[in-house]
Amino acid sequence: MLILVLKRILLGLITLFIVSLITFVGVEVLPGDACTTYLEREAYGAALEACYKRLGLDIPAYERYVSWAIGVIQGDFGYSLSGEMKINDVLGPRVKNSLVLASASILIGIPIALLLGIITALWRDKMPDIIISTFTIFSMTIPEFISATLLILIVAIWLEWLPGIVIVPTGVSVSELLPNIILPVIAISMIMTAHMARMVRSSVIQVMASDYVQMAILKGVPYWKMVFKHVLPNALLPAINVVALTIAWLLGGVVVTEVVFNYPGLGRLVIESISNRDLPVVQALAIILASIYVIINLIADLLTLMLNPRLKSLQIKK
Amino acid sequence: MTLVIKQEKPKSTFSKIVEIISTMASRPSGLIGLIILVFHVTLAITSPLYVPHDYKAIDPSLMLQAPSSEYWFGTDSLGRDVFTRTILGGRTALTVTFFGSLIALLWGGALGIFCGLVGGKIDDVVMRIIDAFLSIPWILAMLLIVSLLGTSTIVLIPALGFFYGKGIVRVARAATHDVIAKDFIVSARARGHGNFSIIWNEILPNVRDAIMVEGAMRWSWMLLGFSSLSFLGFGVSPPTPDWGLMISNARGLMSFAYWAVLAPIFGLSSLIIGINLTADAFAKALGIDRSTKAPV
Numbered sequence: 001m002l003i004l005v006l007k008r009i010l011l012g013l014i015t016l017f018i019v020s021l022i023t024f025v026g027v028e029v030l031p032g033d034a035c036t037t038y039l040e041r042e043a044y045g046a047a048l049e050a051c052y053k054r055l056g057l058d059i060p061a062y063e064r065y066v067s068w069a070i071g072v073i074q075g076d077f078g079y080s081l082s083g084e085m086k087i088n089d090v091l092g093p094r095v096k097n098s099l100v101l102a103s104a105s106i107l108i109g110i111p112i113a114l115l116l117g118i119i120t121a122l123w124r125d126k127m128p129d130i131i132i133s134t135f136t137i138f139s140m141t142i143p144e145f146i147s148a149t150l151l152i153l154i155v156a157i158w159l160e161w162l163p164g165i166v167i168v169p170t171g172v173s174v175s176e177l178l179p180n181i182i183l184p185v186i187a188i189s190m191i192m193t194a195h196m197a198r199m200v201r202s203s204v205i206q207v208m209a210s211d212y213v214q215m216a217i218l219k220g221v222p223y224w225k226m227v228f229k230h231v232l233p234n235a236l237l238p239a240i241n242v243v244a245l246t247i248a249w250l251l252g253g254v255v256v257t258e259v260v261f262n263y264p265g266l267g268r269l270v271i272e273s274i275s276n277r278d279l280p281v282v283q284a285l286a287i288i289l290a291s292i293y294v295i296i297n298l299i300a301d302l303l304t305l306m307l308n309p310r311l312k313s314l315q316i317k318k
Numbered sequence: 319m320t321l322v323i324k325q326e327k328p329k330s331t332f333s334k335i336v337e338i339i340s341t342m343a344s345r346p347s348g349l350i351g352l353i354i355l356v357f358h359v360t361l362a363i364t365s366p367l368y369v370p371h372d373y374k375a376i377d378p379s380l381m382l383q384a385p386s387s388e389y390w391f392g393t394d395s396l397g398r399d400v401f402t403r404t405i406l407g408g409r410t411a412l413t414v415t416f417f418g419s420l421i422a423l424l425w426g427g428a429l430g431i432f433c434g435l436v437g438g439k440i441d442d443v444v445m446r447i448i449d450a451f452l453s454i455p456w457i458l459a460m461l462l463i464v465s466l467l468g469t470s471t472i473v474l475i476p477a478l479g480f481f482y483g484k485g486i487v488r489v490a491r492a493a494t495h496d497v498i499a500k501d502f503i504v505s506a507r508a509r510g511h512g513n514f515s516i517i518w519n520e521i522l523p524n525v526r527d528a529i530m531v532e533g534a535m536r537w538s539w540m541l542l543g544f545s546s547l548s549f550l551g552f553g554v555s556p557p558t559p560d561w562g563l564m565i566s567n568a569r570g571l572m573s574f575a576y577w578a579v580l581a582p583i584f585g586l587s588s589l590i591i592g593i594n595l596t597a598d599a600f601a602k603a604l605g606i607d608r609s610t611k612a613p614v
Contacts, residue, residue: 018450141594143542145549157573255457274461293453
């Protein structure tokens, strides 16, 4: 068991190491370096040399990678180009804002998703399932920016219930942030809920068709007792991994949603740093987002392991 | 005594395709999906022949007009006809994502089969790298490539093809793993067939369906990704009409010109839903259940 956990953590670390290599090599291989892309037409003479000096681009690539990687391990991402600020200071408030948005969406989304998934599975192919499933499939397929735009059009412009975009400075406190995030949270949790509800649905349906549930029905176990005691514990276990994948998958979608609502989180920083051609910040973001993905998956794997006694004895092959 | 083995005549590819399509159309959702998809493809191919207005004709006197008999979907903030731009708006998206999916299918399928077949150290290394790529948000990588290399279709098609192919590698690899230990592969090896012959004649026919279904699904995700890029201003460059770009341009003024944002939203949503329904029906017609797959 312990060996399995350690192996998992090691695999995650290897993945992150490869990610760091990919982002580093990717930025090296693509035409133009951080300085020429950032300075664009003014990239000559003294300005260029000063920039090279500041970023240390005048030393060989592998040495730069090593010193950058050592910095990252110590939690230091170096300096950004545009604001001449430490990247950590740029990231700090953004990470906080994104965490607020994400945890609000998860707190609202997961219970609703479980409820909808269970309802649709138990009333499979009946009216509740058809209505909810149509809705979930729609919000799964339609791009984030369309559902967000439609939400703004209907809720903010036509009904005038809530403000359409978030107008707060980046460093705002959590209590000031909360009233502003209602629409973004609805937009994000709608898609997340849809994905998770589908997974819970198919998982519950699978368990309902299994032999031991059929046996319980034959033995005359009351329906709801059977659902809560036999079906749900077994059905929700595989859903943990899916929840993790969905959260991780949303990291990409959140970028678009944050732009639509003008929300000052990590997602908008992605767009801003790429528009400003601030490659050091882009590298830092790639590492951070990839780490979140790896960590969420790791936690989900370990949770599944802990909750499922059968898996402990098995060698999990990925 | 002679043993007579009756051999059924193998079906031609054409009749197989007809059979799959008729199975797909036998369910209402599949039929709707096929109709939407055929409609969009036909529109994309033929629309330049009958557009009512010039898509890039700017006329300040016609700014933000409400829908009328002359301008069916109204005009946008530059006085351009929204109907014209909407029926042209899917052309780039469809072309880029179709060829992108083909590339994704080819390289993802080939690498997946290769990894499944050779296994061992090479397989481990490749899958680690694929995992690493999967953990970088696609949008970050795509934005970086596009901002450094430009937004021409020559860049977008291979870039999208590459990034959406890494998921196919896993599917193709898993499907290959499923057949690799079967008797017919073992007997083909015993007959002395080479690796290439085994891949082409034994493995490919058995994993093709799974890969194609995955490719169809990737197509709709890629369309979503491509439109998100152009919504963010990193996709098609103006004045080329494109739904994602149109939505992002019309968004600021939607409090009084909602038609300019609703028309492209309808176009893009219907195409994505059409592709999704078709892909689902395609999976069901081939007997592959995708309902338990995660969205990665």
